[in-house]
Structure formats: C-alpha cells, structure tokens
Amino acid sequence: MRIVIDTEHGLYWRDFEARYLADGRFLTPDPLAEKYYSVSPYAYCMGNPINNVDLQGDSITVLNLGSGTNQHMALLIQNEAGKWQYFSVNGNNVFFSGNHTGGRPFDDISVVDENGNPLLFDTPQQFLDSYYNSDGDKNDPSINSYGYTEGYVIPTSQEQDGVIRNTFIDISQNTEYDLLGNNCSTAVQKSMEAVGLKTYDDAIRTYRVPANQRYGESGFTATSKNSRPIIPSVSFKSIRQYNPQGIYVQKRR
Secondary structure, eight states: OOOOOOOOOOOOEESSSSOEETTTTEEEEETGGGTTSSSTTTTTGOTTTTTTOSSSEEEEEEEEEEESOOOOOEEEEOTTTOOOOEEBSOOOOOTTTTBBBOOSSSBBBBOOOOOBOOOOOOSSHHHTTTTSSBBBBTTTTTTSSSSOOEEEEEOOOHHHHHHHHHHHHHHHSSSSOOTTTTTTTHHHHHHHHHOOOOOOOOOOEEEEEOBBBGGOOOOOEEEEOOOOOSHHHHHHHHHHHHHHHHHHEEEOO
C-alpha cells in the first residue's frame, strides 16, 4: 500500500489511497460504502484490519442461485472505475442425471446493453434488484436468465480483480465445459483461487491403511485431498465459510 502524508493546509493527513486517516480515525467515507449497508461508511476492513484487507475498497461478489435442482453460480467483478460487471460460465448446468435445469448457449463475459454499451452496475444490490437479474428465456441477452437470489461480497484489491477477471475469461474461452471438472461453480472457485482466496477445505490428510493378513498385505500410509465442490449451493456455503470477512446480500424484489 502507498501511504502519503498530505501536508496541504497543515493538516498532515495520511492518504491511504481510498481514505484519509488522522489521529487514528478515518475522516472520509469509504468510496464504495454503499456496498456495505450494515457497516459504518467510515469503517476500514469492517473494523478488523488484522484479519481483513481492503486496500482500495474494491470487491468481488459471488452470486448464488437455488439449492435444489435449479442451481447456478457466477461473479460480479469490479472494473477500474468501481463499476460491477457480470461474469458467468453457463454451459449445460446439469447437476442431476437426466434433469436439464438451466444453462444458455453462450457464456456471459462481455455483456452489453441495448445500445451496445458495457452493462455496468453501481452496487451488487443494484444488480440483484435489476431487470437484468431475471429468470426467463435462456436465449434472451437482455436478462441473465437465472434471477440470483443472493450474493456474497468479498474485499479484494484492483490487482486481484484483474487476475480474477482474466482467469475467468480464460476458462470461458479455452476450457471445454465439463460437469465434474469445469462448470459454473468450479470456474468461480478457480478464479478466486488464482489470487489466493480459499474456496474449500483443500488440506492434504495422511492416514494409515491397516494390514490385511488374510491376503498377506502389510499396512501402509496414504494421503488424500478433498475435491473442489461442484454443486453451486455447496460451493457458496464453503466460500462463505473460508472468507468470513465478506458481506451477505439478498435480492429485495
């Protein structure tokens, strides 16, 4: 972080790029305070700067739909101007055998409005409550065709936002959809993991396999690692668990 002492008018404020600090207090609201309605607009890192980092007031939002047979997961990522853009790998969205419950024939990466301009949102709440966030025709580009009901806002830096965005686009363009290895849920997780955000319990465990004297086998030590979850609702719960610094938001209408 670049910290500059602002000596103009003899104030000697410390410029933290996104905020001014003086006498141990932040004097200006967070530039993106509207994202966190339940937190003071003058708070830094939700009042917990030891565990949380928010250098520029930037964030991503993990979007989640459903908990039954109709599920999907996507991202809102901020651009350099602080606006939110929608990113979704759609594929077939088949999570239960023989039950096609979603998807659309294209990924949502460079979404534009009816005038051909990038579709941008001021806040995650604005996105959730927008007409664009509607369930409907999978071939209609004026809506996302899902209608997400909830999201989880996680603080990141502009550099992290760029890596997450580029990783997500690379997955969309260069990795074939696969139910177990590359779907909407894993695309979100892999993009987050690219900047060090933990999305599931990936610990490697060592265990002892006992001997089987009947077959003349001796015991041995083995290792195992948990698999990345593929069900969106399970992934969403896991992401919230391992990123407790986030803020939960819901669709209001």
